[in-house]
Amino acid sequence: MNQVRNKAKKIISILIIISSFFMIGANKMSTQMNFRKAKGAEVLERIKLWHNQIAFEVPKDMQLEWQKIGNTYPCQLLRGCSIEHSESEL
């Protein structure tokens, strides 16, 4: 009986250790995900500011349309105005 109990204890200990590793990993992942989400939202706000600034630079008859579409696709419109260089070109 004691032998069985000891085996069970060992298995449970291994289980707890493995679960702890998984828990730590999952926790790290979720922290990272939350951080990325927060960072993404922060970045999007900054891009929207740039976008709104550009919306005043386009012809007057397009300003409203630009602003409306820009709320959904600020990145795409911003890319349309920018000149992109790859790092190696710098």
Place this chain on the structure above:
Amino acid sequence: MILLLMNLFAKKRINFFLFFFLIWTSVILLRLYQITAVDSDYFLNYFKGKTWKTGTIPALRGRLLDRNGQLIAWSVRKFSLYYKVTTGNKDSVDIDLQKLNKLIQIQLSLVDDAATNSLVLLKSNLKPVELLKLERFMKDNPQFYVKSYFEREKFNDRRDVKRIIGRTSIQKDNEIGVSGLERQFNDRLVGKDGKYRVMIDKNNEWILETWKEIQPPVPGFDVYLANSI
């Protein structure tokens, strides 16, 4: 008897746990094998495919106004669509243009006489909706590209007025005053370009969280003239 039953039950439970662990470990090992051996090329390419890019947004040039605040000269941002003729094969050019024509209306005859490696202006003053449609289209068709540019508007088209105001020309994607008032007040009128840095994936899409503003765009100052024109 009870002890014997308990012993038997405990043994069965242990066997069940062991069996469960064996399956679990096999699944993890198989997955690890798949990632490191079978799909290793895919993952390596995926991570190698990511590169950093920087982008510049040319700044808006300031406005010229008279002492009453009436606009004299100002800049407007516009977008034009260009096509780079990469081949002398007329059929392949036609196919390209027909694909584009499904998205936005253009004159198909525009490219007829264009030489190889020449740039053809297909449409100017694009609307925001067209710009969005083209953004996706251009990823698969790099021979088409959109260019943003500034056009300097003047309150009056009279030749003498235009001469006093002066001209601007595009140098390194920025408007520079080359004559008249535009040249005289160029230092005040010229803005500071915005700069950003972003990581792109292998599909040339921005990875949003990596976007970073290096320098915010600053439009040029408005200049109020002491005298009317």
